[in-house]
Amino acid sequence: MKITLGAVSKPYTSLKMKTGDWGTHWPKVDEELCTGCGTCEMFCPDMCIEVVKVGEENGKEIKKAKVNYDYCKGCGICAEVCPTKAIKMELKDIYKVI
């Protein structure tokens, strides 16, 4: 363990905390419906949904929302704010009663 002067910390060290196991649900993006508008990204309180380029069509970028499951706490805000209802919250497999 390192003990710094005055307990200062380096930036972004919270990334060591994988919070992806907190929730019971995870968002699943329906790429057919996703328009890559970025609303989910703007709202996500955990910075774990990002609109990324997935391809190109007629010289125009095609963008889709991509979830980082390492950190997603499953709050469901992305699904609520999505204007095209492209995100569904799904129960994680481990919580499913077989």
Add this chain to the structure above:
Amino acid sequence: MKFFFSSGHGACPGCALPIAVKNVLYALEGKCFVVNPTGCLEIISSQYDRSAWGVPYIHSVFENAAAVAAGIEAALKALGRKDEGHVVVFAGDGATADIGIGCLSGMFDRDHDVLYICLDNEAYQNTGNQQSGLTPPGSNTTTTPVGKLLPGKVGKKKDMVAFALAHGVKYVATASVAYPMDIRRKAKRAVEFEGAKYIQIHCPCVTGWGINSNETVKVAKLAVETALYPLVEYENGELVRVRKIKQRKPVEEYLKVQRRFRHLFKHPKGKEIIEMLQKIADENAKRFGLDE
């Protein structure tokens, strides 16, 4: 890291605070010094060796963020480093309106070049929902609990916008996490003013308010749409913009979805409080011309 605030922080799922913070930092392109008093945001983001911050950040104590920010600004000035970035405070409502109001008044009065942002989740939520000066009337908190006699908080929500305006703060605005683009615009507009700036952002609290984690944005929007949380903007003391409301909703629609207000629908004094809240909303609508 375009939001200058990283994943892995300890906020409850659905917390509004990171939504406000990341959009302000995005708008300012990370060119800022953040001061954050003790509270929810501090505790979720600044554990030793687990910092979520990508900008220079300091937490000192609970009631001194405005003064610490003033000190940073003075140091940057004295050292010829003003161009390094804006000085921004993110403080909770208790740190702003209660315990830190003395330092805030001093900072406003001396007109330091500081953007002070109050993240208003309407109670001390970090410690489990105790009432603050910004808790609205009727709210069931652990220190203003509903009892046979009392219907939750008695008294009113302190008017910090008026407080800022009375200090001659050049840019004063309210915002809501329901409208991040508006937050971005207001943050950018604020830093165009030299001197003290104040923005109060309404931030629903999942645990304290008793809502589901996916309802944060919905509830924040209802507060605006009922005119209980009017979004206003003052420049040089003049009201320059408001968010108009298309079809204003009755306050019950906002109240009934939250556990902290649920008792109002059965408590003997509940009706009275609801009527009072509706009156506040009506007055807000009239005063700021919110109805479209």
Add this chain to the structure above:
Amino acid sequence: MVRKVVRGFYAVAHAVKLCRPNVICAYPITPQTEIVENLAAMYANGELENCEYITAESEFGAASILVGASATGARTFTATCSQGLILMSEVLWNAAGMRLPIVMVIANRSLSAPLSIWNDHQDSMAMRDACIMQVYVENNQEAHDMIPQAYKIAENRDVMLPFMVCMDGYKLTHAYEPVDLLDQETVDKFLPPYDPPIKLTTKDPLTFGCYAPPHCYMEFRVVMQRAMERAKKVMEDVFEEWAGLTGRNWGGLIATDHMEDAEVAVVAMGSVVGLVRDVVEEMRKEGKKVGLVKIRSFRPFPVEDLRKALKDVERIVVFERAVSFGHEGPVAMELKSALFGHSDAKVYSFAVGLGGRDIPKQLVRKCIEKSEEIEPGFYFEGVKDFEEVIV
């Protein structure tokens, strides 16, 4: 260097100016006010370069402003005392933990209630556990000299802690004394610009003021204690360098007179030392084996130096300017803990001059002589006859 008759507050303000502070912030409180008034006048006249002078809304605000400024890399200064110091205390603990080398002058004054604006050491004693260095000065020349030294010690990378220069309110702050005023060249040669190893900057965005869960909090306290221990050596080095530079040697963490063969040691701090020294000299002339120990640094506490200086004495008379209510005088408490197992000397702790009560020379002498007849313990001296009633 030029010798001038000046008042204590000016001697301090002048030295602060020469240290080229970047942010000065204070709130007025008697008898400190004139220190910052003098600095305000220098600021108003453009004598302070690259410096911001801020009048805060309270001492609490002043200390907080300096936390922000110091963390940003500024050299900072404030002065306060009494209620103001107590109001600052939450922030000062915080500044120490954040390892910010803020330098402050405490114009020592008693605490309320009853309200008193006069001198004793109750205020700074209340801060003794805060990991803030405390040096008590005897006269205005020493106060003047301590300012550049305080910065050099506090800003040393082995230390990085706040520093309190404690000078008796009124007795020193308002006293006229001839002082050899330092010049800019001397101070510049002695004190390099402040260049902290870490600071708030967008170029390297660090997080300051983190909270530490139980798995690492203790280690931060360990390193604070280590810094205080290291400060002893740093102080000695700086004091020595100062003596070489100015020819004024104020001693080390302690300073002693006639201790080589002393049977009775008189221990004191602050302006009363001058008076005690006179009494000791007088008694020496009468053939009495009395010596003087002036404690300069109360934090860090000069444990080793005191053990060495006091190893052969039979009795120790301590003049206290404060009380740890429910126990005894704080200096004697610390002293006894330092000497435990190292000395069999009897310790007599006399609280004198609380709340500005005059300390006549005869009283000092009386206490020293009285220690021959009474049991070791804690005594108030210079107290009038009174009757304790409800109303």
